[in-house]
Amino acid sequence: MEIANVAQVANVPNIYYPYLTRIVDIVDETDDIRTFRLQFSNLPSGEKFKFRAGQFGLYSVFGYGEAVFCIASSPTREQYIECSFKKVGKVTSALRRLEVGDVVGFRGPYGNYFPLEDMVGSNLIFIGGGIGLAPLRSLIDNVLDLRSQFRDISILYGARSIKDLIYQEQLCEWSQRGDIDLVQTVDSLPATSTWKGKVGLIPQVLTTMNPSPENSWAIVCGPPIMIKYSIEVLRKLHFPANRIVTTLENRMKCGFGKCGRCNIGKTYVCKEGPVFRADELQNLPESDF
Amino acid sequence: MSQKTSLLIEEKDLRILLMNILQKGKQRIVAPLRGYDGGDGGGDDNLKYFFREVHSQEEIAQLPLAQFDKLQTHISPKEFFFPRYAPVLKYQTISSTEVKLSDVSADAFGNVDNAGNAKETIILGLHPCDAVGLSLLDRVFTWDYDDNFYLKPRESTTLLTFACSKIGAHCFCTGVGGAPDEQRGSDLLFSRMHVGSGDGFHISVLTPKGERLVAEHLSHLSSVAVAPPTIAPAERSVIDLLDRKESLKSMFDSSLLVQQTYSCLGCGVCAMVCPTCHCFDIIDEDHPGSIGVGERMKIWDACSFALFSKHGGGHNPRDLQCKRCRQRYFHKLVYYPEKFSERSLCVGCGRCARACPVGLDIYSAVTSVTSATSAVSAAAIEGGTNGNR
Numbered sequence: 001m002e003i004a005n006v007a008q009v010a011n012v013p014n015i016y017y018p019y020l021t022r023i024v025d026i027v028d029e030t031d032d033i034r035t036f037r038l039q040f041s042n043l044p045s046g047e048k049f050k051f052r053a054g055q056f057g058l059y060s061v062f063g064y065g066e067a068v069f070c071i072a073s074s075p076t077r078e079q080y081i082e083c084s085f086k087k088v089g090k091v092t093s094a095l096r097r098l099e100v101g102d103v104v105g106f107r108g109p110y111g112n113y114f115p116l117e118d119m120v121g122s123n124l125i126f127i128g129g130g131i132g133l134a135p136l137r138s139l140i141d142n143v144l145d146l147r148s149q150f151r152d153i154s155i156l157y158g159a160r161s162i163k164d165l166i167y168q169e170q171l172c173e174w175s176q177r178g179d180i181d182l183v184q185t186v187d188s189l190p191a192t193s194t195w196k197g198k199v200g201l202i203p204q205v206l207t208t209m210n211p212s213p214e215n216s217w218a219i220v221c222g223p224p225i226m227i228k229y230s231i232e233v234l235r236k237l238h239f240p241a242n243r244i245v246t247t248l249e250n251r252m253k254c255g256f257g258k259c260g261r262c263n264i265g266k267t268y269v270c271k272e273g274p275v276f277r278a279d280e281l282q283n284l285p286e287s288d289f
Numbered sequence: 290m291s292q293k294t295s296l297l298i299e300e301k302d303l304r305i306l307l308m309n310i311l312q313k314g315k316q317r318i319v320a321p322l323r324g325y326d327g328g329d330g331g332g333d334d335n336l337k338y339f340f341r342e343v344h345s346q347e348e349i350a351q352l353p354l355a356q357f358d359k360l361q362t363h364i365s366p367k368e369f370f371f372p373r374y375a376p377v378l379k380y381q382t383i384s385s386t387e388v389k390l391s392d393v394s395a396d397a398f399g400n401v402d403n404a405g406n407a408k409e410t411i412i413l414g415l416h417p418c419d420a421v422g423l424s425l426l427d428r429v430f431t432w433d434y435d436d437n438f439y440l441k442p443r444e445s446t447t448l449l450t451f452a453c454s455k456i457g458a459h460c461f462c463t464g465v466g467g468a469p470d471e472q473r474g475s476d477l478l479f480s481r482m483h484v485g486s487g488d489g490f491h492i493s494v495l496t497p498k499g500e501r502l503v504a505e506h507l508s509h510l511s512s513v514a515v516a517p518p519t520i521a522p523a524e525r526s527v528i529d530l531l532d533r534k535e536s537l538k539s540m541f542d543s544s545l546l547v548q549q550t551y552s553c554l555g556c557g558v559c560a561m562v563c564p565t566c567h568c569f570d571i572i573d574e575d576h577p578g579s580i581g582v583g584e585r586m587k588i589w590d591a592c593s594f595a596l597f598s599k600h601g602g603g604h605n606p607r608d609l610q611c612k613r614c615r616q617r618y619f620h621k622l623v624y625y626p627e628k629f630s631e632r633s634l635c636v637g638c639g640r641c642a643r644a645c646p647v648g649l650d651i652y653s654a655v656t657s658v659t660s661a662t663s664a665v666s667a668a669a670i671e672g673g674t675n676g677n678r
Contacts, residue, residue, distance in 0.1 A: 013435065013437060014377065014378065014392060014437065014438075015434045015435070015436055015437075016377035016378060016438075016571070016585065016587070017377075017378055017390065017392070018378075018390070020388060020390070022386075060573075062380035062382050062388050062390075062573060062581055062583075062585075063380070063382060063573050063575050063580060063581040063582070063583060064573055065571070065572055065573045065585075066571060067601070086601075086602075088601035088602060089601050092601070098385060099385070101385075101386050102385040102386055103382075103385065103386060103387065103388045105380075105388075105390075224604070249600070250598065250600070250606065251597075251598050251599060251600055251601075253569065253570055253571045253590075254569075254571065256432075256433065256434040257429075257432050257433065257434070258429055258430065258432065258434070258436060258567065258569070259568060259569050259570070259571070259590070260567060260568035260569070260590075260592060260620075261568065261590075261592070261597055261598050262598075263616075263620075263624065264606070265619075265624065266619075266623065266624035266627050266628055271432075271433070285541055285542075287541070287542055287612070288606055288607070288612070288616075289606050
């Protein structure tokens, strides 16, 4: 367990004390999903913010509160972190009102991370749904920055409709690279669309893609129902459960195992997760999801 | 923990000692004091007592020392380390591009000053279950991340526990591995007995903190080779919940558990009075009339609240009240014990049973569910009619 940097205040470490970051870029991904690029503005000189792909943090607007999102950028891109959030409540609405140059509080990184070292030398298939591409993007960019250490990389990404696809600019870049197999799908399509991708639910498209489980890892993130059925397909395709990883989300307040709300059975998503292997998921009680 | 020293003190000398401590002013004294909320306690005398700082010699003169082995406070002493509502930092938004943060003193009760220096505190009159409860909370608040808002006052507080000579109507400490004279978590353990010409206490000195307090204030007493008095056995026969753990685990999806918790209102009082419930929320509180200037607060929360685990996207993993009750019972008896290799997070103080407006409590729910001879194990939770409150 790597412990997040904890602010030293008045000689007493205060685990609730956030870093201050500044928004340096804003991208509107969809009508209600926005991405911030944040730079740390109060790191002690010489100190670098470090994290691993898969970890999360608590982002705050002072006076409105904190909200949990994953870190959506790669740890190899050290000058900033990025987060993507959907406007659903008080904090995300307050975040949406901010502009470039404004201050955002950040605590973290928290939680475990994707087993990057174990994946070296393997084929990777990323399966993302909706805003679930955000945590995958951290790992995707991470492995792309270390491209030679991995074998074939496939990305299957889907959303309800074309306008719900996030990171479109990046999807475009990925599609132009010769060393990635990118498949995009949408659940449904208007009749007049010029869409060149697939139409269908992710588990169905995954079945037709028929990826080989040989020396492969599958990394899945999206809505719970999509994760569930995608793992079922992967198991049918003979992916071993311990080579399927996913990242879960539950309501969280503290991020470090104290506030008591993110557990599924005895497992704390904030500490033992958010990244879980499919064999670990099998041990979590289904009626507690 | 080995018992290091035994002392005997008469009740009147204990009172004089407390008066001296108060007069010297080095340590604050916290003890069960009457009538904080002004109510009549619903006819139950014990409900009138809350742990509060003792400020005057008159208050010490009135402390019911002879009752400390019997009376239970309404709320456990956890709030001195984990206040119901306390700031963790101050923020000042000067403009959207400029925010200043500053630290706050480490707790709401003034145990620690702004420089982080501990103010010594004595908590007097808690019961062994409360002291055990604090040692269980220690595990949570030091789990990889040290929460100094809890730890600083904890380090500077000495616990003077009173062994129980009477088992309360709702108590079941012996059913969760405890005992009315358990030593764990206490610095000094007082057991009521006849001393000299009148009532008094046997004091077991259990920790270095206890030794320091004795050296500072009780050096005139000489150590005695007297064992603490045997505490009378429980007046009510208590079923051992620890023996029921495996049975309870097998009832995770049982309709019996659902039925048993139909009546839960989700009011959360069980968590508020519990010595080991530690769920909290973190919220920003702007100062009145200000926007973006205020304090970030840690505030008690409860797993029985319907919105506790609700996602921003609308999904709620614990969407039914019975699931929220299950979470509470399992956290106490299964999750926490497995995670921290402890016997139980429930210490059997019985406060939840006494406070519950519908007469639900963990002891009767768990004993009743696990007593059923034929487990009706259906996917009953989904079919529960308890409603999504």
